Amino acid sequence: MITEEKKEEKNLNFIEEIIEADLKSGKYEQIITRFPPEPNGYLHIGHASSICLNFGLTKTFPGYTNLRFDDTNPVTEDTEYVESIKNDIRWMGFEWKNELYASDYFDQLYAFALKFIHAGLAYVDDSTSEEIAALKGTPTEPGKDSPYRNRSVEENLALFEQMRNGEFPDGSRTLRAKIDMAHINMLMRDPILYRIKHAHHHRTGNKWCIYPMYDFAHGQSDSIETVTHSICTLEFAPHRELYDWLIAKLEIYPSHQYEFARRNLNYTVTSKRKLLQLVQDGHVNGWDDPRMPTISGMRRRGFTAASIRDFCDRIGVARRENMIDVGLLEFCVREDLNKKALRRMVVMDPLKVVITNFPEGVTEMCHSENNPEDISTGVRDIPFTREILIEKEDFMETPAKKYFRLAPGKMVRLKGAYIIQCETFVKDENGEITEVHCSYIENSKSGQDTTGINVKGTLHWVSAKHAVPVEIRLYDRLFSVENVSIEEGDFKDYINPESLEIITGYAEPALADTNAGDSFQFLRKGYFATDTDSTSEKPVFNRTVTLRDNWAKAAEK
Ligand code: ATP
Ligand code: MG
Numbered sequence: 001m002i003t004e005e006k007k008e009e010k011n012l013n014f015i016e017e018i019i020e021a022d023l024k025s026g027k028y029e030q031i032i033t034r035f036p037p038e039p040n041g042y043l044h045i046g047h048a049s050s051i052c053l054n055f056g057l058t059k060t061f062p063g064y065t066n067l068r069f070d071d072t073n074p075v076t077e078d079t080e081y082v083e084s085i086k087n088d089i090r091w092m093g094f095e096w097k098n099e100l101y102a103s104d105y106f107d108q109l110y111a112f113a114l115k116f117i118h119a120g121l122a123y124v125d126d127s128t129s130e131e132i133a134a135l136k137g138t139p140t141e142p143g144k145d146s147p148y149r150n151r152s153v154e155e156n157l158a159l160f161e162q163m164r165n166g167e168f169p170d171g172s173r174t175l176r177a178k179i180d181m182a183h184i185n186m187l188m189r190d191p192i193l194y195r196i197k198h199a200h201h202h203r204t205g206n207k208w209c210i211y212p213m214y215d216f217a218h219g220q221s222d223s224i225e226t227v228t229h230s231i232c233t234l235e236f237a238p239h240r241e242l243y244d245w246l247i248a249k250l251e252i253y254p255s256h257q258y259e260f261a262r263r264n265l266n267y268t269v270t271s272k273r274k275l276l277q278l279v280q281d282g283h284v285n286g287w288d289d290p291r292m293p294t295i296s297g298m299r300r301r302g303f304t305a306a307s308i309r310d311f312c313d314r315i316g317v318a319r320r321e322n323m324i325d326v327g328l329l330e331f332c333v334r335e336d337l338n339k340k341a342l343r344r345m346v347v348m349d350p351l352k353v354v355i356t357n358f359p360e361g362v363t364e365m366c367h368s369e370n371n372p373e374d375i376s377t378g379v380r381d382i383p384f385t386r387e388i389l390i391e392k393e394d395f396m397e398t399p400a401k402k403y404f405r406l407a408p409g410k411m412v413r414l415k416g417a418y419i420i421q422c423e424t425f426v427k428d429e430n431g432e433i434t435e436v437h438c439s440y441i442e443n444s445k446s447g448q449d450t451t452g453i454n455v456k457g458t459l460h461w462v463s464a465k466h467a468v469p470v471e472i473r474l475y476d477r478l479f480s481v482e483n484v485s486i487e488e489g490d491f492k493d494y495i496n497p498e499s500l501e502i503i504t505g506y507a508e509p510a511l512a513d514t515n516a517g518d519s520f521q522f523l524r525k526g527y528f529a530t531d532t533d534s535t536s537e538k539p540v541f542n543r544t545v546t547l548r549d550n551w552a553k554a555a556e557k
Contacts, residue, residue: 013317015053015258019061019229031063031228035089035096036218038070039081039202041272042287042294043088045308045329049263052312054231055094066225067096071103072217074201082202084287088295093305102212102221103203109212109220110164112250113175113193117156121249122193123149124159125176132174135181136189142182143189149178163196166209170196175210179245187242191215219243222255230255233262234321261321263312267477268293268326269484274491283495284478290531290542291478291499301475302519302529302544303329307336323483330545337527337544341519342370342377345415345460346505346541348472348525350389352464353406355420357439358386363463366446368416371521380510384417387464389506394459395436397425404457406436412457415523419444419455460523467506470539473531474501511539519544 012020022028033054037047058065067089071077089096116122125132125148137143151159163173175194183189193216198209212220219242222230230243237259247254264270269278270293278284278292287294290301298308311332315324364384370377390406399407406412411421418440426435444451480496481487487494511520514530520541522528527544534540 014319015229015231015260015317016057016060018258019057022228023061028228029062031058031061032066032226033057033063033229033231034066034068034100034222034225034227036068036070036221036232037085038073038076038272039078039085040073040076041081041276042084042292042296044270044272044275044295045265045268045293045298046263046270048092048295048308049312049315050231050233051089051092051094052309053260053317055089055096057229057231063228064097065094066098066100066227068100068102068221068225070214070218070221071101071201071203072211072214074197074199074204074211077202079202084296088299091299091305092295093309098225100221100225101203102217103201105217105221105224106204106208106212108224109217112220112252113160113212113216114157115250116177116193117153117160117175119249120153120178122156122175122177123151124156124163125149125174125190126172127174129171132192136186137181139186143186145181146176146190149190160194163194163210164208166198168196170198172196177216177246185238185241187215187238188245191242215239215242216246219247219255219257220250220252222257223247223250223253226253227255230257232257232259234259234319235262259319261318263315264321264323264485265293265326265329266323266482267479267484269479269491277492278478278495281492283492288532290473291475293478299517300529300532301542302337302517302527303333304336304340304519307332310336326477327549330549333545334527334547337519337521339373340371341521341527343368343372344508344511344520344522345382345462346470346472346507346511346522346525346528347389347391347460347462347467348503348505349392350467350506351392351395351433351436353388353390353420353436353438353461355386355388355440356423356437358384360386362386363466366417368446382416382508382510383463383466384414385463385465388414388461389464389467390436390459390461392433394457395422395425395433397433404455405459406438406457411441411453411455412459413444413446413455414461415458416446417461418446419449419451419453460525462506462508466509468509468512468539470505470507470511470541472503472505472528472541472543474503474543475499476501505541507539511541512536514539521547 035054055065135144174192176190179188181189194210240257288296288300311329366382366384367379394405396407413419420438420440423437476499479494481494516532518530526546528541531540531542
């Protein structure tokens with residue numbers, strides 16, 4: 001009962017519970033975790049969740065987390081990816097204790113392989129991959145022994161050395177563990193430990209032409225680093241038996257593997273392989289395209305590290321796979337930006353308003369808070385002149401019921417400035433409204449209003465003369481179906497053709513000079529971030545997220 005209460009109070013996930021028990025029982029004094037990316041792409045939101053889990057555990061409990069590049073596949077790996085991964089983890093707010101590479105253990109792993117051969121626990125198999133597969137059996141039928149299974153230790157040693165020396169072509173031979181071809185777990189049916197691959201490795205160059213398989217590298221690397229809790233995703237659960245077997249037979253440090261469910265987000269894909277295709281086929285403008293679920297894409301779009309951490313915290317750690325609603329991520333982003341983003345005014349679909357009783361050629365400074373959620377950010381100047389711009393949708397010739405914006409005879413407040421009243425409007429030959437004429441109410445300036453007039457609507461606006469044209473990139477979901485992976489055919493068929501719209505907006509002067517990554521709330525429009533393409537000649541803003549969840553609203557209708 002007491003433990004139950006405590007559990008609730010601290011809200012431990014199942015991995016934290018295991019660790020707490022291990023520390024309490026004295027099994028460990030501190031824990032060591034690792035984040036083990038393969039440097040074959042940029043990190044995505046799924047990795048973010050693994051990062052928060054692994055690094056988070058050693059913030060909660062005594063110990064540390066290593067960054068280990070799982071670089072045993074020379075063909076797909078690249079130093080560009082290594083750099084981006086380090087950059088992304090740091091940006092997420094975490095620091096690793098040691099930067100490690102599985103490739104640094106290639107000599108050690110080779111020695112482990114020799115040890116296995118000497119112990120009669122591994123053999124060189126001359127079978128092709130097809131021949132190996134044909135003898136593998138099925139989950140219900142046992143496999144059959146390879147004709148090469150009973151080679152002598154001497155013969156295996158000689159052949160393995162020849163493999164290493166580059167005397168055989170790719171795919172012609174493998175080193176296999178000698179376990180049991182009738183094992184219930186198919187992964188235990190003489191798994192391949194080494195394969196031949198004549199390929200340049202991003203770190204070891206051409207030193208090796210044989211490379212260890214995942215199963216003969218991951219657990220061994222964990223053990224070399226004395227990782228206590230090796231956390232991976234569920235698909236590796238069947239590998240755990242082999243993980244334990246290899247460590248036991250090698251008589252090395254016993255790391256333990258724990259599995260949690262992959263975190264998948266709807267309306268996108270979280271697989272580096274698929275994301276790479278989107279980049280290579282030009283569906284997006286690079287790994288950091290703001291529509292990508294990569295950490296670099298989300299950063300460029302304006303998501304904050306704090307909001308991504310909050311999201312990962314809220315989805316927690318589960319034992320079963322499920323789809324997470326991107327709406328939750330966007331909610332976390334809004335929560336954080338509401339506290340941090342400076343407020344600015346940008347008109348996206350302009351309609352000219354002439355303040356007929358305001359003198360021509362005069363600029364009056366108005367003031368508005370940078371962020372009402374954080375008064376320490378102060379106020380900014382906003383120029384007010386006779387001609388201003390408002391949104392077209394903020395004027396209606398014949399207003400609908402409950403329309404509290406501008407209409408003939410109606411009053412609204414201009415944010416930070418005066419109350420204005422609409423007198424008349426001008427139409428062109430096509431019947432389109434081109435200009436609205438208003439008068440401003442004296443003594444109604446924000447903060448100094450003595451009129452006692454109550455208006456229901458407040459509009460954002462900019463002075464026409466001072467307006468800065470800016471490029472605005474409006475993003476929508478990258479895919480138009482919720483679960484891309486269950487759809488038939490090519491996943492790229494489901495790309496949302498309207499995931500990017502580029503428009504020109506008219507911004508208040510305070511937005512003329514901003515730095516890439518700066519976040520703003522464009523009043524009544526959403527949160528926006530300065531893009532890396534932005535210059536003072538041509539400011540560019542990404543819409544990070546709308547103010548409300550438009551998709552949820554559409555679903556309600
Ligand atoms: P991908 O299919 O995108 O390449 P991966 O699992 O092959 O994913 P790795 O670079 O091998 O990518 O993963 C590094 C770590 O991140 C692993 O521990 C992996 O389990 C974890 N990880 C990867 N994708 C997810 C995900 N969607 N949710 C949670 N953890 C993930
Ligand atoms: Mg992988």
